[in-house]
Amino acid sequence: MTAANAAAANADPAANADPASAASAETVPAAAISLRDVSVAYGGRRVLRNVDLDVAAGERVALLGPNGAGKSTLLRVVAGLLVPDEGDVLLGGEPVGGLDRSAVARRLAVVPQQAVLPFATRVEEVVALGRLPHEDPFRGPRDGDRAAIAAAIERVGLTDLVGRDARELSLGERQLVLVGLAVAQAAPILALDEPTVHLDLRHRVEVMQLIRDLNERDGTTVLAVLHDLGLAAHFFSRLVVLDAGRIVADGPPAEVLAPARVQAVFGVDPAIVGLAAL
Amino acid sequence: MATRDQALAVPKVHAGRFEALRRRPVALAVLGLGLVAVSLVAGIAAGSVAVPPEDTIAILGRRLLGLDLPVTWTPAAETIVVDLRLPRVLTAMLVGIGLSVAGATFQGLLRNPLADPYVLGTASGAGLGAAIAVLIPVRIAIFDFGLLHAFAFVGALLAVGVVYRLSRVGGLAPLTSLLLTGYAVGSLLAAGLAMAMYLSGAGLRQIFGYLLGGFDAATWPSLVAAAPLVIGGFIVVLARARVLNGFLLGEEAAAHLGIDVPRQRLILLAAGSLVTAACVAVSGLIGFVGLVIPHVVRLLVGPNARAVLPLSAIYGAALLAAADLLARLVGEIPIGVVTAVVGAPFFLFLLRRTRTGYEL
Numbered sequence: 030m031t032a033a034n035a036a037a038a039n040a041d042p043a044a045n046a047d048p049a050s051a052a053s054a055e056t057v058p059a060a061a062i063s064l065r066d067v068s069v070a071y072g073g074r075r076v077l078r079n080v081d082l083d084v085a086a087g088e089r090v091a092l093l094g095p096n097g098a099g100k101s102t103l104l105r106v107v108a109g110l111l112v113p114d115e116g117d118v119l120l121g122g123e124p125v126g127g128l129d130r131s132a133v134a135r136r137l138a139v140v141p142q143q144a145v146l147p148f149a150t151r152v153e154e155v156v157a158l159g160r161l162p163h164e165d166p167f168r169g170p171r172d173g174d175r176a177a178i179a180a181a182i183e184r185v186g187l188t189d190l191v192g193r194d195a196r197e198l199s200l201g202e203r204q205l206v207l208v209g210l211a212v213a214q215a216a217p218i219l220a221l222d223e224p225t226v227h228l229d230l231r232h233r234v235e236v237m238q239l240i241r242d243l244n245e246r247d248g249t250t251v252l253a254v255l256h257d258l259g260l261a262a263h264f265f266s267r268l269v270v271l272d273a274g275r276i277v278a279d280g281p282p283a284e285v286l287a288p289a290r291v292q293a294v295f296g297v298d299p300a301i302v303g304l305a306a307l
Numbered sequence: 308m309a310t311r312d313q314a315l316a317v318p319k320v321h322a323g324r325f326e327a328l329r330r331r332p333v334a335l336a337v338l339g340l341g342l343v344a345v346s347l348v349a350g351i352a353a354g355s356v357a358v359p360p361e362d363t364i365a366i367l368g369r370r371l372l373g374l375d376l377p378v379t380w381t382p383a384a385e386t387i388v389v390d391l392r393l394p395r396v397l398t399a400m401l402v403g404i405g406l407s408v409a410g411a412t413f414q415g416l417l418r419n420p421l422a423d424p425y426v427l428g429t430a431s432g433a434g435l436g437a438a439i440a441v442l443i444p445v446r447i448a449i450f451d452f453g454l455l456h457a458f459a460f461v462g463a464l465l466a467v468g469v470v471y472r473l474s475r476v477g478g479l480a481p482l483t484s485l486l487l488t489g490y491a492v493g494s495l496l497a498a499g500l501a502m503a504m505y506l507s508g509a510g511l512r513q514i515f516g517y518l519l520g521g522f523d524a525a526t527w528p529s530l531v532a533a534a535p536l537v538i539g540g541f542i543v544v545l546a547r548a549r550v551l552n553g554f555l556l557g558e559e560a561a562a563h564l565g566i567d568v569p570r571q572r573l574i575l576l577a578a579g580s581l582v583t584a585a586c587v588a589v590s591g592l593i594g595f596v597g598l599v600i601p602h603v604v605r606l607l608v609g610p611n612a613r614a615v616l617p618l619s620a621i622y623g624a625a626l627l628a629a630a631d632l633l634a635r636l637v638g639e640i641p642i643g644v645v646t647a648v649v650g651a652p653f654f655l656f657l658l659r660r661t662r663t664g665y666e667l
Contacts, residue, residue, distance in 0.1 A: 141563075146555060147415075148414075159564070
């Protein structure tokens with residue numbers, strides 16, 4: 030963390046003092062995300078089965094599971110992009126189906142694995158997209174939006190990348206830019222879909238530290254889909270394991286990543302993935 | 308706060324030649340409007356009968372703005388300016404606005420730098436419609452807006468409608484499906500057009516003239532018929548600049564940024580198609596403007612649709628008015644030849660400039 034970042038962090042509450050954050054303080058009750066008996070089927074195949082999940086405001090939760098377990102589907106259900114066949118999804122206490130897209134985007138920011146840009150786009154222009162849910166459709170960004178963009182750039186440590194074409198950056202830098210976009214979105218809940226999957230070790234740790242920091246210092250609720258069990262165990266105190274559409278474990282790493290479960294769910298020897306010590 | 312502004316305003320790297328312009332879209336707009344004014348006066352003054360620029364400006368001031376200016380010109384000059392050249396230059400500008408805005412819309416919506424206004428089958432649909440109008444032995448004209456224009460308009464819209472309906476069948480992602488369906492339907496319609504031209508006999512020249520595009524048939528009534536569609540579509544798209552910005556990172560990301568993707572996609576498609584159909588109905592097929600102008604603007608000001616859309620409209624208007632003037636001065640060559648001669652080399656330059664792929 031540089032001095033500039035620390036300064037930005039101190040100034041952050043002012044930058045985030047927009048209607049969304051103010052509203053979130055009042056309307057987000059104990060559970061930021063709440064899934065009740067949610068089931069989803071794609072063409073006859075059940076992808077989520079009777080999922081119950083509560084993520085409290087200010088909590089940091091990692092969602093684990095093998096490929097095809099339904100992790101990304103769960104994120105899409107939470108974001109309201111996929112309507113479950115059964116069950117209820119509440120975002121900040123309200124049914125997500127009853128919120129319009131902008132209202133969802135002011136509550137929940139989603140960081141994708143990667144994104145493709147069709148045109149040369151500068152780092153600050155990508156980060157600025159985070160303000161779209163707050164923008165007036167006709168008047169465009171205002172001073173408050175510009176301040177939030179500048180604050181997000183400093184908060185995530187992108188200052189040195191300002192002016193660069195985002196398409197020319199390394200994968201790790203691009204991932205940080207996407208996190209910067211989500212920070213500019215100033216939503217009380219942050220969801221990430223395998224944010225470290227394409228990154229080298231150093232950038233993995235950097236992104237995870239940033240996520241932990243956003244949670245602990247800024248109070249952002251975090252729900253992250255992760256592949257790397259070791260990173261998840263290190264950076265998260267609550268892990269949720271999804272297998273074949275069901276939640277099979279939910280709790281602290283030592284309990285959730287018990288050798289027998291890792292063997293059963295992921296089909297690997299826990300010693301190989303460095304979890305033996307847990 | 309000062310340090311934050313500096314962080315945004317003073318990029319440490321890549322401060323290229325165009326840096327000053329990038330942060331001054333308003334200055335670019337003023338420059339563009341100046342070019343529009345110059346090409347308006349030049350386009351009206353020049354031609355087989357030259358009208359001095361000062362007379363041109365005075366006639367325009369008298370007739371359009373109602374200024375009480377002394378008459379120093381012949382009635383014939385006034386007729387040439389007001390009844391012949393003014394509608395022609397204004398039509399060129401209108402079509403320049405329409406094609407550039409439609410091109411920017413389709414490129415942003417389909418997230419494809421190679422998209423142009425004709426990408427979803429509009430061109431072949433309009434061409435086939437025009438050819439059918441030439442082939443059927445009935446001649447009707449309402450307010451100068453002949454059967455050919457009407458059929459071209461309907462053909463363009465029908466083609467997009469068919470592409471949109473067909474693209475919704477099957478399991479492909481909506482955008483990929485739209486592009487591929489547009490290509491397939493376009494090819495089919497082009498085959499129909501080739502067949503119609505083969506069968507057309509004496510009508511071939513008329514069909515060919517339409518396909519090459521141009522403004523020699525422009526009149527006040529056709530301008531008045533097309534203008535509301537083009538300007539209305541432009542306003543609809545401009546009001547959705549925020550949506551087009553959201554599409555930059557893809558449809559899923561746009562949804563996460565608060566955009567109702569299916570609804571906005573349909574509205575933008577409809578507006579872009581209507582604008583394109585109105586343009587091809589009055590002017591035939593004019594290439595490269597809709598492809599190149601939005602790219603030039605993006606090179607100058609970046610991808611923000613709030614700047615790209617109005618600047619594309621302004622520079623599209625100036626370019627087509629200037630290209631039409633050039634085409635007339637060279638001896639009534641088809642304007643499509645002029646835009647291609649200017650546009651193709653530029654586009655090659657652009658392709659060479661584009662780096663490895665489009666990934667973020």
